Amino acid sequence: MANDFKRNVSITGIEEFTNIRLGEPVRDAAGMLGVKEALKHGFKEMGVLRSMGALLKMNQKDGFDCPSCAWPDPENRSLVAEYCENGAKALADEATTAKADAGLFKKWTVEELSQLSDYELNKFGRLIEPLVLRPNSVHYEPITWTEAYGLIAKHLERLEHPDEAIFYTSGRSSNEAAFLYGMFARAFGTNNMPDCSNMCHESSGVALGETLGIGKGSTVLEDLYEAEVIIIAGQNPGTNHPRMMSALEKCKNNGGKIISINPLEESGLVNFKNPQHLSGTLGGGVQMADLHLPVNINQDIPLMKLILKKLATLDSIDHKVFDHAFIEKYTAGYDAFLEGIMQYDEADLLARAGVKESDVNKAVAMLRNSERIIVCWAMGLTQHKNGVENIREFVNLLLLKGALGKPGAGTCPVRGHSNVQGDRSVGIQHFVDEAMNARIKEFMHFDPPTKKGLDVVESMEAMHDGKAKAFFCLGGNFLMAASDTNYTAEAIQNCELSVQISTKLNRTHLVTGNTALILPTLGRSEKDNMKGKQQYFTVENSMGKVSQSKGILKPVSGNVKSEPLIIAEIADSYFKGNHPVNWKAMGEDYGIIREYIDLVAKGFNDTSKRSEGHGYYLPNNVRNLDFSMLPEGRAQITVNKLPQHTLAEDEFMLMTIRSHDQFNTTIYGLNDRYRGVYNERRIVFMNQKDMDKLGLQKLDVVDITSEYDGILRKANKFLMIPYNIPKGNIASYFPETNILVPYNHFAERSQTPISKSVRVKIHKQIKKVDEVV
CATH class of the missing domain: 3.40.50.740 (Rossmann fold)
Known part of the structure; x- marks a missing residue:
């Protein structure tokens, strides 16, 4: 029954500024500063004793799983600190005494x-x-x-x-x-069971299901250690999945190369100081990315097509670049792919991607003779109208190189929430x-x-x-x-x-x-006693391993x-x-x-017993190179269209991003030290040349608008910050800019929102704010 009573609530909350301070972006991820920040949050929210007791049990075999991201735990775990700064913040946030x-x-x-x-x-x-x-x-x-x-x-x-x-x-x-x-x-x-994966990695699930027969990644943690090349596309591990940095460090120490593909160069892939090692606390750390490709927003397909065409041209000379034995035995669609890829003009692909050809050639050189290749990605690939095709194009690279079903190779979609993959595995799904x-x-x-x-x-x-x-x-x-x-x-x-x-x-x-x-x-860190017996949960990490989680704190x-x-x-x-x-x-x-x-759930077996200790992996057909569920019983090499973006002269392409002081929609603090922004979230990062073109100065106040299907959406009062981002592209934090993302524009077949490629306009306001020194 309808009710005429309406509560006068604010949808966005406060739209006032909070005394912004700007500094140089911190170029070193983690290190002692990360340890300091982690402990500061914990001590403030939980007190010293409660913090230390809980941190020592987080991600341990006899403790509880981190309530933050879904990155897997190594089998040989640190007994002191098997967590990252954001994990510590998530624990402090959950286990606060307030x-x-x-x-x-x-x-x-x-x-x-x-x-x-x-x-x-x-x-x-x-x-x-x-x-x-x-x-x-x-x-x-x-x-x-x-x-x-x-x-x-x-x-x-x-x-x-x-x-x-x-x-x-x-x-x-x-x-x-x-x-x-x-x-x-x-x-x-009812099967009305929407879940958060619809908004993030649904594009991954659809693309991987179409091409490889399972909507999950194929790698295990140890594969990252053995990879010759790891591509990190549309992902910021230093902020969003910091424990991933330790795995990348092992890859580097073993001689592996890392290629970063992202409009923004992120600190975690510039230099990483592992706080678990003396060199990470006192030394200079490890330079992570051997190559950064600052691709234009949602132009990953043109970039990959350019790389693949160059590889195909080299392969036509010596027939040794692609793994033809693998292609012949396990895949379908190679001829159609090859015919299609050779039709593209390289200059046009390069212009769309917005990167230097010399850098593309460096990527081609790294990939040419490599067999153990891993592609990692997150929302930077999935949250676009062509999100499914983005991922399929990267899968093409792995199939052509035979980089599946072997150590050091495969797909690695990096999930956000700590059990989002497990939710789907046990039956949270809207489809039948x-x-x-x-x-x-x-x-x-x-x-x-x-x-x-x-x-x-x-x-x-x-x-x-x-x-x-x-x-x-x-x-x-x-x-x-x-x-x-x-x-x-x-x-x-x-x-x-x-x-x-x-x-x-x-x-x-x-x-x-x-x-x-x-x-x-109850929070994940809290004891769950039922009739005198302590209960425990199970969770699935982003690589398909199921393990136990048992809280240790007294309930709030x-x-x-x-x-x-x-x-x-x-x-x-x-x-x-x-x-x-x-x-x-x-x-x-x-x-x-x-x-x-x-x-009832597929692949689970004797879970109460097998989830103890290290846990157990759910079945994964790609690891066994079993593609029998797909057409012709083969993995599918696909032909994918170029993204279609038409920007007016006064429009920009907006990507929503996280700050370093948040996890998904939970805001732990107001700082983003890796990007040099302190005590403020209502900001827009823009290339200085674009700011000059619009007559904008640092910390000018602007409104942002988007218009789709004749509907104008507006985000009020943001501050301009010059930043190293490709021209025509801008970035701003979510959830503040989610108001600009049209609900009815989403990825084809996955219906994931286009949060990483929204057409917007910038409108300068009369006033300007002063930076706090």
């Missing part, structure tokens, strides 16, 4: 809270009791768990059809929580898997829905159009993570109910359905519950105990959940 209790929400209305920045909201601390925001109210108030479950059941019973409910999943959920959540959604009757459905029916004894569900974009549209009325979030900050912030906010506000299972306050708790619930949950409150228990109790309340699945039993014993995962 608490957002009922008193906070009694004092502050949601309207007042929404005026604060995302950084300020996060700093209120941990949520410690269930809260409800009732219709016609602007204050959250406490509610008992039983009452909360009853309210959810009541709303679900009102829906005319199960597809009016949407169940969103964040990638920080455990395998056990995600599996139970997905089974409840199916038992309720008939084999999984059959196993659900056989072992869980209910009929799962057979109609395709909604992904993130489709869920936004359904809520916006009033076709979806109940919105559940298992973690995450959906409003800030999704594209087109205003549209997304309108969509959520059209719902009758929004439910969020969360650890910390974020903006999606303030921009809600008519009725909203916050259900506080006696009134928070684990994600599996919350889901189980919601399901038990809705079904009133009348369902073939014993939800309550699974919520109280995660071993039972793992038994069902083994039966």
Whole structure:
């Protein structure tokens, strides 16, 4: 039932500047400065003893998995510091002693809270009791768990059809929580299970599935040590996956070469100081990238086509550049590829890419005689209209070189959230898997829905159009993570109910359905005791290994519950105990959940036992060079179109990026020291020549607009900063600039938003701010 009452909440929060200070970009990643920053955050949020005790157990075999990224742990782990600066910040953020209790929400209305920045909201601390925001109210108030479950059941019973409910999943959920959540959604009757991978690596999954038969990477951690060449494309490991730097360092020490392909040169690939080594604390560190190719935004395909054409020309001379035995035995599409690639004009490809031909030739020389090649990538390749084709073009290189199914070679999509890959593996998916459905029916004894569900974009549209009325979030900050912030906010506000299972306050708790619930949950670092027995979770890292995670800290409150228990109790309340699945039993014993995962999810086997210690790898057909599931039983070499971007004279191509003080939408601080920006996030990086052309000076105030399909979107009040970025390209932080990304423009076949290639205009304002010295 529609409600005319509207809360006057801010979608973007504060749009004021915070005394910016600029410095030279820090050219050395990690080192003692990284250690200092990590400890500073931990001591401030948790205290010294709590910090040190938790850090010593993070990423250890008998401890808990880092709540930040999904980079794998080495088998020979440091006993003192098997974590990075951002991992330490993520732990401090989760395990903070600050608490957002009922008193906070009694004092502050949601309207007042929404005026604060995302950084300020996060700093209120941990949520410690269930809260409800009732219709016609602007204050959250406490509610008992039983009452909360009853309210959810009541709303679900009102829906005319199960597809009016949407169940969103964040990638920080455990395998056990995600599996139970997905089974409840199916038992309720819908496949509406959008998840955060729809917004990031869905393009990877589609491209790898089409070409290699599995939507995951093929490498293991040790492969990076043995590679002759590692290509890092559209990724900033120094900030986003800092522990990856240690693996790259081993590659370098073994004689390997690293090629960086990215519009921005990132500090982590300039010089890395490993804080675990004396040379990294006292010495000069390791120069990482042997070659940096500052490609224009989303012109990776022209660059790769140019490299591949040059390699093909060399191969035509001696027939030794490409692995023809591999091509003949394992691939299809070589002739069509070769015919197509030779039609391109090299000068045109070079102009599109925007790099020096001498640098391209250096890349060709590195690749020409190399057999062990790894391609790593992240959002810089996936979040474009042609994101799927971007990845397929890099896969072509690996197939032509036979760089798959051998040590030191393969695909390496670097996932963000710590268990986003595991969520998908255990069944969080909006599409229908008939084999999984059959196993659900056989072992869980209910009929799962057979109609395709909604992904993130489709869920936004359904809520916006009033076709979806109940919105559940298992973690995450959906409003800030999704594209087109205003549209997304309108969509959520059209719902009758929004439910969020969360650890910390974020903006999606303030921009809600008519009725909203916050259900506080344990963090990954906290002990999870159930009936006198400590439970543990399992997670899957970005290379497909499943391992255990067991918290060690005292829970922040006696009134928070684990994600599996919350889901189980919601399901038990809705079904009133009348369902073939014993939800309550699974919520109280995660071993039972793992038994069902083994039966239902593909590739899992004896997980409770095999996840101990180092854990175990899920099956991966590429490692065995088994392409039987693909056409002709072969890996597919593909023909991919060039990206089509037409910029007006006054337009620029915007890529959204992270600062060094954030992980995804969580803002830990206001500094980005690797880029020399302190105490501010509302900035735009632009080439000095472009600034001169527009008559802009450093720290001029501008607005940014984008226009798609006749709809004008605007991001207010940003500061201009000259930076080493290719002309015609600009960069700015998300989520502040997500407001410019149109929800209905996304990658073909994956529907991943175009957050890394948005056409925008810059509008100078009259005022200018002064830098704080």
